Amino acid sequence: MGYGGRMSRFSFLGWPVVRQFRSGDPLGRGEAVTSPRTRAITPRTTTADRVVQSVCPYCAVGCGQRVFVKDEKVVQIEGDPDSPISRGRLCPKGSASEQLVNAPGRQTKVLYRAPYAKDWQQLDLDTAIEMVADRFLEARRNKWQQTDGQGRPLRRTMGIAGLGGATLDNEENYLIKKLFTAAGAIQLENQARI
Amino acid sequence: MANADCIVIQGSNMAECHPVGYQWVTEARARGAKVIHVDPRFTRTSAVADKHVPIRAGSDVVLLGALINYVISNELWFKEYVLAYTNAATLVGEDFRDTEDLDGLFSGYDPGTGQYDLTSWAYERKEGAEATGGYEHGADTAARAAGHQYGSGGPPIGNPRFEQDRTLEHPRSVFQILKRHYARYTPEMVREACGISPEDFDYLARTITENSGRDRTTCFAYAVGWTQHTLGAQFIRTAAILQLLLGNVGRPGGGVMALRGHASIQGSTDIPTLFNLLPGYLPMPNAGMETLQQYLDAIASPTQKGYWAAADTYTISLLKAWWGDAANEDSEWGYQYLPRITGAHGTYETVMSMLDDEVEGYFLFGQNPAVGSAHGRMQRLGMSHLKWLVVRDLNLIESATWWKDGPEIASGELKTEDIATEVFFLPAATHVEKAGSFTQTQRMLQWRHQAVRPPGDCQSELEFFYELGKRIRAKLADSTDERDRPLLDLTWDYPVDEHGEPDAEAVLAEINGRHLTGPQAGRPLSSYTEMRADGSTSGGCWIYTGVYADGINHAADRKPQQEQGLVAPEWGWVWPSNRRILYNRASADPDGKPWSERKKYIWWDPEQNRWTGDDVPDFPVDLAPGTPSDLDAGGAAALAGDDPFIMQSDGKGWLFAPKGMVDGPLPTHYEPQESPVANPLYRQQQNPARLTYPRADNLSAPSAGEPGSEVYPYVFTTYRLTEHHTAGGMSRWLPYLSELQPELFCEVSPELAAERGLEPYGWATIISPRSAIEARVLVTERVKPLVVSGRTFHQIGLPYHWGVGQDAVVSGDAVNDLLGVTLDPNVQIQESKAGSCDIIPGRRPRGAALLSLIAEYQTRAGVTPETGNQKLTGPGRASGHETKEN
Structure with missing residues (x-):
C-alpha cells in the first residue's frame, strides 16, 4: 500500500506534509499521494x-x-x-x-418458455424469428376486424400489441410503426403514454 | 435555460433526474438567475435552488392559476406581447359558460357520456364569415375532438375571421374570461389547497414577474410530476398561459421545458410507436374518416393560417414513402391501406383487452410494464392471458420472468404450470452496438455510430423487425387476400451489411424524404416546404425533413462546442429545420425589433428584407412585420407579419383553447382521483372528463369526507433516483448502480414516523386499494407535513425502480403495484403522482396472507368499483360513472 517501499525505512522526507510540499502538491491530491503502482498504470x-x-x-x-x-x-x-x-x-x-x-448478467442467447413449462430452454435465433412470424400472422388473422358496426372499414387486427420505443432509435421506431401499421396492428404504444 | 433570469422547476427533480442538463441551470444561477423549486419533497434540486416551495401533490393548477390571477390583477402582464401575439382580444361565443358559472363544469358537459360537447367554447365568428368548406368550427364533441384524434396542430377551426376587442374590455373577450376564471385563485386559496404560505407565494409571484418582460425572461421546467395526473395536460396548459401572459414564449431563456426521461422518448413521439399518431403528429385515421379527403379535412382546413394547412403534402409524402407506386392518385395514395382507430386504444386499454383474451401476442421492446406501468398486478395478469409474448431486452427483466418468479406466483394467484403463455426472450443490442439516431428532449437528433458488433444472438430492433417483416411478406407472397396488400405493397427493401444489419442511414434518408419525379428525382428533400400532394415527393416524417438534406446525415454533425456559439447549430440537427427555439418570431416585437438588446435573438433586417439572428427563424423568412393577413390565401400565405405561432390555425398563442382540449378550454383545479382533501374551489371533486375504469381489480380509495377515506389517510407520490433508470431494466442489472442504490425505501417525515411507529431503517408496509408493498423506512425532514384545509397532511415518497424477480442484481417490491388506472382524458396518461394509502410498521405478509391484508383494508374502507368513479360530484348532481369509449 501507500508510498512504495520507503515507508519501511523511516525518513522525515516520507512524512505526508513534507512529501506534499517537496513534490509541489501542497493539497495532497496529486504527485504526493501517487503510488508507484498508480504511476505504472495506463488509462x-x-x-x-x-x-x-x-x-x-x-x-x-x-x-x-x-x-x-x-x-x-x-x-x-x-x-x-x-x-x-x-x-x-x-x-x-x-x-x-x-x-x-x-454486464455480467446480460443475456446474449435466445430463451424460450413453452406453454406450461417451468423453465426456459435454448432456442435457435432463426427458429425463434420463424415461430414469431407464424404467430404474428395467426394472431393477425384470428382477431381481424374488417369493418365496424356501421360497415365502415377498419381493416385492423386487435390480436397483436407492442410496447416500447422510447429507448430505441428513430429508425427502429420508424420500421416498427411502418410494419405494424401495414399489418393493421394498431395497438402500438410506448413510454410516452406513461 | 442558461439564458433565463428565473427558472421555476415544478413537477421535476431536475438536479437528480437530469444532472448533466442541470449544469445549465447552475450556469444561469451563477449569472444571477433565481431558481425556485416547487415540489412535495425537498430534494437535491431544492438544495441548490434559491428557494424550495413545498406543495401538496396534485394541487399545481391552484398555484399556477393564482399566479395568473396575480399577474392580471396587478397589471403585470406583457401588454404589447399579449395583445399582438395571443388570442387575448378574441371574443368567445355567447353560449360559453365557465366553471365559475357552473360550479366546476364548463358548458357542454354530458353526464351520460362523461364528455364535453365543445361547440359552446368556440370563438365568435364575424358576421357573414362562415367556416368554409364544411369546417364546422367548434361543433364537435369530445369524442371526436380528443387528443388521440388530432396531431400537434390541434383540430381545425376554419377560416380565422373572428370578432376581436383590442381594448380587452369586452366581457366575452378571452382576456376577461381568463380574468374571471382565476379570480378565486388567490394566495389564501393557495394556502388552503396547496399548503403554501402567503409569504412563499408572494416570493414566487414577485420573482417571476420581476424576471419577465422586455429585458428579462423566466423559464418553467417540468417532468412527469406534471403529466401523470388525471388533468396532467391541463397542468402544462396553465404554465403555458402564464408564460404567454408574461411574454416568455419564443424567447431565449423562456418557455415551458419538458424534461423527458428516455433517450429517444421525444423521437418515439415524433415517429410514434403510439396508437393515435402517424409520423410527424399526423393523426391515425379513425373509422369516421372513410376517405383521404375526410381525413385531411379533419386535420386542417386549407383556409386556416399556418403550416398545418399543408397537411395534404405531409400525408401523401408519407403514403408514398410507405407504399411507393401502389400509392397513386387512383388508390387515394394508398390511404385505404391504413387501419382505423375507434376511440382510445392506449396501453391500459390493451392490458384490459388482454384480460378479456382479446389480445394473443405482445411484443415488448425496451420496456418493462410488469414494473414500470401503473397497476403492476393488472399488467402481469394481463400477460398471463396471452398466447405468446416476445420480450426484446438486454436483460431478463421482470416482464420476461413473471411466469416463474412474479408476485402472483408468490401469492398463489398464478401457478407456473397452469400458464399457457409462450414466452420468447430475444436479446437486444445496446446503444453502442448499432448505428442510429436518438431525439433528445429539445428535439435534437443525434446520431450514434456503431462501435462494436452485438454479441451472441443480440440484434438491433432494426435488424429484428426488418427480418420479421421480410418473413411475414414471404409467407404471404402468394396471398390473394386484399387485406394482405398493405404488407405486400410495402416498401421494405433496405441495404444490409455483411452481417445482415440494415443500413440505418438508408432508413433516415427515407424518413427525410426525396423527390420522386422531375429533374431532381432521387435527390433528398431539404425542407418540408418542398413536399407536394401530387405524388412527386416522398417523406416518412415531414418534421424531420432536412436532417438528410443534400444527402448529408446532419444528425451526425459534430462541430465541437468550443468552436461554436451558444446556439451551436452544427451539432446534431433539431426539428423542424434545425430551429433551436420554436416560435422565435416572438423574440422580436411586432415591428420586428428585438424586445431588448439583452434578449435579442431573431429580428427583421430591413436592408435585406428578411428575418435574421442567432437561430433559424421560425417564420416565413421574407414575411415583413406589419404585413396584413391575407385570409383568403390560406396556410402559411395567410399569416400576418405578427403571427408568430405559425402552427396555430389563427397564428396566435392560445390563452383560451376553443378546441383541442377535451376537458376544458381553461385549466381548472380538480382533486386527484384519490384525495383526502375536498376540492376547495368547486363542489366538483375530480376532473369530470377523466377516464375511469370501475372494475373489481381496479378499486379507488374514497376521497375527502366520504366514509372509508380514513382507512387510506396518506398520500404517496412516486419518483426516480439518480442511480436508476425507470423500471430498472438498464440499471438494476449493473453492479455499479445496484451498489449505489440497492434497496427500495420510503421517505416519511419524523411526524408521520412518530404517528405510525415507524423505525428508521426498519421496514414499513404501504397499503393501497390495489396492493401492499414493503420498503425500508427513511425518516427525513425532506418530506414536510403540510397544513391543508386546517388539517395536517402527510405525504410519502416512493422511488419506483425495483421489481420482484430473481435475475437482477437487486430486487424489491414494485411501487407501481400500488397504483390504479384512472387516466387523463386528453392523453390517456395515468395518475401516478398522487394516490391514497396507509402505512404500518413491519414487513408485508407473504403468500395468500398478502391478499388477505389488501382485502381487509378494502372491506374496512367499504370500497366497491363505484367508489371514486362518480363523474359528477356534490349535492344534487346526477352521477354517471361509467366511461365508455366508442
Missing part, C-alpha cells in the same frame, strides 16, 4: 484501438459519449467534451454505461 482510453462518438442511452438530455474500443470490445465510455449539451459530463448512469454493454 484504458489511451490504449484503445479507436474512439467512436455516441450518445448516452438513459435519459433524454442526450449527453455526448466517447466509446473506447480495443480488440472489438468496449473498454470504456466517457463523456464527450465536444458536446454543447453535456460538455464532457456524464451522470452516474451514463458513467456506468460501459457496464450496460459488458
Whole structure:
C-alpha cells in the first residue's frame, strides 16, 4: 500500500506534509499521494484501438459519449467534451454505461418458455424469428376486424400489441410503426403514454 | 435555460433526474438567475435552488392559476406581447359558460357520456364569415375532438375571421374570461389547497414577474410530476398561459421545458410507436374518416393560417414513402391501406383487452410494464392471458420472468404450470452496438455510430423487425387476400451489411424524404416546404425533413462546442429545420425589433428584407412585420407579419383553447382521483372528463369526507433516483448502480414516523386499494407535513425502480403495484403522482396472507368499483360513472 517501499525505512522526507510540499502538491491530491503502482498504470482510453462518438442511452438530455474500443470490445465510455449539451459530463448512469454493454448478467442467447413449462430452454435465433412470424400472422388473422358496426372499414387486427420505443432509435421506431401499421396492428404504444 | 433570469422547476427533480442538463441551470444561477423549486419533497434540486416551495401533490393548477390571477390583477402582464401575439382580444361565443358559472363544469358537459360537447367554447365568428368548406368550427364533441384524434396542430377551426376587442374590455373577450376564471385563485386559496404560505407565494409571484418582460425572461421546467395526473395536460396548459401572459414564449431563456426521461422518448413521439399518431403528429385515421379527403379535412382546413394547412403534402409524402407506386392518385395514395382507430386504444386499454383474451401476442421492446406501468398486478395478469409474448431486452427483466418468479406466483394467484403463455426472450443490442439516431428532449437528433458488433444472438430492433417483416411478406407472397396488400405493397427493401444489419442511414434518408419525379428525382428533400400532394415527393416524417438534406446525415454533425456559439447549430440537427427555439418570431416585437438588446435573438433586417439572428427563424423568412393577413390565401400565405405561432390555425398563442382540449378550454383545479382533501374551489371533486375504469381489480380509495377515506389517510407520490433508470431494466442489472442504490425505501417525515411507529431503517408496509408493498423506512425532514384545509397532511415518497424477480442484481417490491388506472382524458396518461394509502410498521405478509391484508383494508374502507368513479360530484348532481369509449 501507500508510498512504495520507503515507508519501511523511516525518513522525515516520507512524512505526508513534507512529501506534499517537496513534490509541489501542497493539497495532497496529486504527485504526493501517487503510488508507484498508480504511476505504472495506463488509462484504458489511451490504449484503445479507436474512439467512436455516441450518445448516452438513459435519459433524454442526450449527453455526448466517447466509446473506447480495443480488440472489438468496449473498454470504456466517457463523456464527450465536444458536446454543447453535456460538455464532457456524464451522470452516474451514463458513467456506468460501459457496464450496460459488458454486464455480467446480460443475456446474449435466445430463451424460450413453452406453454406450461417451468423453465426456459435454448432456442435457435432463426427458429425463434420463424415461430414469431407464424404467430404474428395467426394472431393477425384470428382477431381481424374488417369493418365496424356501421360497415365502415377498419381493416385492423386487435390480436397483436407492442410496447416500447422510447429507448430505441428513430429508425427502429420508424420500421416498427411502418410494419405494424401495414399489418393493421394498431395497438402500438410506448413510454410516452406513461 | 442558461439564458433565463428565473427558472421555476415544478413537477421535476431536475438536479437528480437530469444532472448533466442541470449544469445549465447552475450556469444561469451563477449569472444571477433565481431558481425556485416547487415540489412535495425537498430534494437535491431544492438544495441548490434559491428557494424550495413545498406543495401538496396534485394541487399545481391552484398555484399556477393564482399566479395568473396575480399577474392580471396587478397589471403585470406583457401588454404589447399579449395583445399582438395571443388570442387575448378574441371574443368567445355567447353560449360559453365557465366553471365559475357552473360550479366546476364548463358548458357542454354530458353526464351520460362523461364528455364535453365543445361547440359552446368556440370563438365568435364575424358576421357573414362562415367556416368554409364544411369546417364546422367548434361543433364537435369530445369524442371526436380528443387528443388521440388530432396531431400537434390541434383540430381545425376554419377560416380565422373572428370578432376581436383590442381594448380587452369586452366581457366575452378571452382576456376577461381568463380574468374571471382565476379570480378565486388567490394566495389564501393557495394556502388552503396547496399548503403554501402567503409569504412563499408572494416570493414566487414577485420573482417571476420581476424576471419577465422586455429585458428579462423566466423559464418553467417540468417532468412527469406534471403529466401523470388525471388533468396532467391541463397542468402544462396553465404554465403555458402564464408564460404567454408574461411574454416568455419564443424567447431565449423562456418557455415551458419538458424534461423527458428516455433517450429517444421525444423521437418515439415524433415517429410514434403510439396508437393515435402517424409520423410527424399526423393523426391515425379513425373509422369516421372513410376517405383521404375526410381525413385531411379533419386535420386542417386549407383556409386556416399556418403550416398545418399543408397537411395534404405531409400525408401523401408519407403514403408514398410507405407504399411507393401502389400509392397513386387512383388508390387515394394508398390511404385505404391504413387501419382505423375507434376511440382510445392506449396501453391500459390493451392490458384490459388482454384480460378479456382479446389480445394473443405482445411484443415488448425496451420496456418493462410488469414494473414500470401503473397497476403492476393488472399488467402481469394481463400477460398471463396471452398466447405468446416476445420480450426484446438486454436483460431478463421482470416482464420476461413473471411466469416463474412474479408476485402472483408468490401469492398463489398464478401457478407456473397452469400458464399457457409462450414466452420468447430475444436479446437486444445496446446503444453502442448499432448505428442510429436518438431525439433528445429539445428535439435534437443525434446520431450514434456503431462501435462494436452485438454479441451472441443480440440484434438491433432494426435488424429484428426488418427480418420479421421480410418473413411475414414471404409467407404471404402468394396471398390473394386484399387485406394482405398493405404488407405486400410495402416498401421494405433496405441495404444490409455483411452481417445482415440494415443500413440505418438508408432508413433516415427515407424518413427525410426525396423527390420522386422531375429533374431532381432521387435527390433528398431539404425542407418540408418542398413536399407536394401530387405524388412527386416522398417523406416518412415531414418534421424531420432536412436532417438528410443534400444527402448529408446532419444528425451526425459534430462541430465541437468550443468552436461554436451558444446556439451551436452544427451539432446534431433539431426539428423542424434545425430551429433551436420554436416560435422565435416572438423574440422580436411586432415591428420586428428585438424586445431588448439583452434578449435579442431573431429580428427583421430591413436592408435585406428578411428575418435574421442567432437561430433559424421560425417564420416565413421574407414575411415583413406589419404585413396584413391575407385570409383568403390560406396556410402559411395567410399569416400576418405578427403571427408568430405559425402552427396555430389563427397564428396566435392560445390563452383560451376553443378546441383541442377535451376537458376544458381553461385549466381548472380538480382533486386527484384519490384525495383526502375536498376540492376547495368547486363542489366538483375530480376532473369530470377523466377516464375511469370501475372494475373489481381496479378499486379507488374514497376521497375527502366520504366514509372509508380514513382507512387510506396518506398520500404517496412516486419518483426516480439518480442511480436508476425507470423500471430498472438498464440499471438494476449493473453492479455499479445496484451498489449505489440497492434497496427500495420510503421517505416519511419524523411526524408521520412518530404517528405510525415507524423505525428508521426498519421496514414499513404501504397499503393501497390495489396492493401492499414493503420498503425500508427513511425518516427525513425532506418530506414536510403540510397544513391543508386546517388539517395536517402527510405525504410519502416512493422511488419506483425495483421489481420482484430473481435475475437482477437487486430486487424489491414494485411501487407501481400500488397504483390504479384512472387516466387523463386528453392523453390517456395515468395518475401516478398522487394516490391514497396507509402505512404500518413491519414487513408485508407473504403468500395468500398478502391478499388477505389488501382485502381487509378494502372491506374496512367499504370500497366497491363505484367508489371514486362518480363523474359528477356534490349535492344534487346526477352521477354517471361509467366511461365508455366508442
